[in-house]
Amino acid sequence: MESKIARGLGMRFQPVALLWSDEKPSGARQFSPGKWGCVMWLFAAAARGEVAACDRETFGCLGGGTGLGFGNQYLNWPGGVENFYCFLSTGKPDWDASKAELRWEAAKQMLEGERYRRSPELVRYFVQQLPITDIPARYVVFKPLGMVEEKERPVAVIFTADPDQLAALTVLANFGYSTIDNVLIPSVAGCQAIGILPYREAQAEQPRAVVGLVDLSARRNVAKQLGREVFTFTVPFKLFREMEEWAEESFLAKEEWQEHFQSSSGG
Structure with a gap:
């Protein structure tokens, strides 16, 4: 073709x-x-x-699984989906990295946040709008x-x-x-x-x-x-x-x- x-x-x-x-x-x-x-x-x-x-x-990665249509993989985020909402936004400074397995860069972003959304609540709305399949x-x-x-x-x-x-x-x-x-x-x-x-x-x-x-x-x-x-x-x-x-x-x-x-x- x-x-x-x-x-x-x-x-x-x-x-x-x-x-x-x-x-x-x-x-x-x-x-x-x-x-x-x-x-x-x-x-x-x-x-x-x-x-x-x-x-x-x-x-x-969990985002890739969600993005390609293997269900809502964000539910499997270490510590729960609420932690993902923090990851994509403000971070979670009190997060204990020893309690979950994340590669180094992701662990750093978990603490600091990727800052792609202004707040965890806005990330929640973002996920709700995705046509998860x-x-x-x-x-x-x-x-x-x-x-x-x-x-x-x-x-x-x-x-x-x-x-x-x-x-x-x-x-x-x-x-x-x-x-x-x-x-x-x-x-x-x-x-x-x-x-x-x-x-x-x-x-x-x-x-x-x-x-x-x-x-x-x-x-x-x-x-x-x-x-x-x-x-x-x-x-x-x-x-x-x-x-x-x-x-x-x-x-x-x-x-x-x-x-x-x-x-x-x-x-």
């Missing part, structure tokens, strides 16, 4: 298909059970040409779009876009609709912007695209693999197919934009 859009925009990284599966693809990269890791590393590996997968034992499959699979077989149906397709490409994708996602807000930029974790939010949109009659990597921690985690200038642009598969059909009649077919994007990519 190929993408006219990626070709037209001269994209450096391959679009990534996100699929649900009960079987793990042969040779797929996967975290070891219980080992910490950022699931955005798995996405980045797929953008660079590998296949990656995770399940309910190998999602790397328990997917009906064992694995979430990240696969370069070019490796997807015709019989496979991705849940979503994820583009890795620089600012010019992000602007173009936003225009194209609105091209065939009377509305002007067919792209979301939610303040959520990087994994949630490629997982549970697009899952929700995929069920809508007019699904919207979701911009991600506004998550500061995720941006730092993938900077070495993808660079510091990119965002994710996740498109439910229905919208992806529409955008692919629109590409040849949109601005992408015009010579000035072909020249612009190809010269920007070094092509």
Whole structure:
């Protein structure tokens, strides 16, 4: 499966298909059970040409498990979900690190807080608004779009876009609709912007695209693999197919934009 859009925009990284599966693809990269890791590393590996997968034992971190649709893993936060509310906001200076197992950086943030929300109560509201999902499959699979077989149906397709490409994708996602807000930029974790939010949109009659990597921690985690200038642009598969059909009649077919994007990519 190929993408006219990626070709037209001269994209450096391959679009990534996100699929649900009960079987793990042969040779797929996967975290070891219980080992910490950022699931955005798995996405980045797929953008660079590998296949990656995770399940309910190998999602790397509780946020990643929640973000990819393995239920509300925040309930399993050391000391209870209330501690997570503190972790994402103000911290908990009196927290006793000896009572729970957290890697060093997380333990430090537990004391100081990540300061991504102003208060624990606002984090509670944040979690309540998430479309938390328990997917009906064992694995979430990240696969370069070019490796997807015709019989496979991705849940979503994820583009890795620089600012010019992000602007173009936003225009194209609105091209065939009377509305002007067919792209979301939610303040959520990087994994949630490629997982549970697009899952929700995929069920809508007019699904919207979701911009991600506004998550500061995720941006730092993938900077070495993808660079510091990119965002994710996740498109439910229905919208992806529409955008692919629109590409040849949109601005992408015009010579000035072909020249612009190809010269920007070094092509």
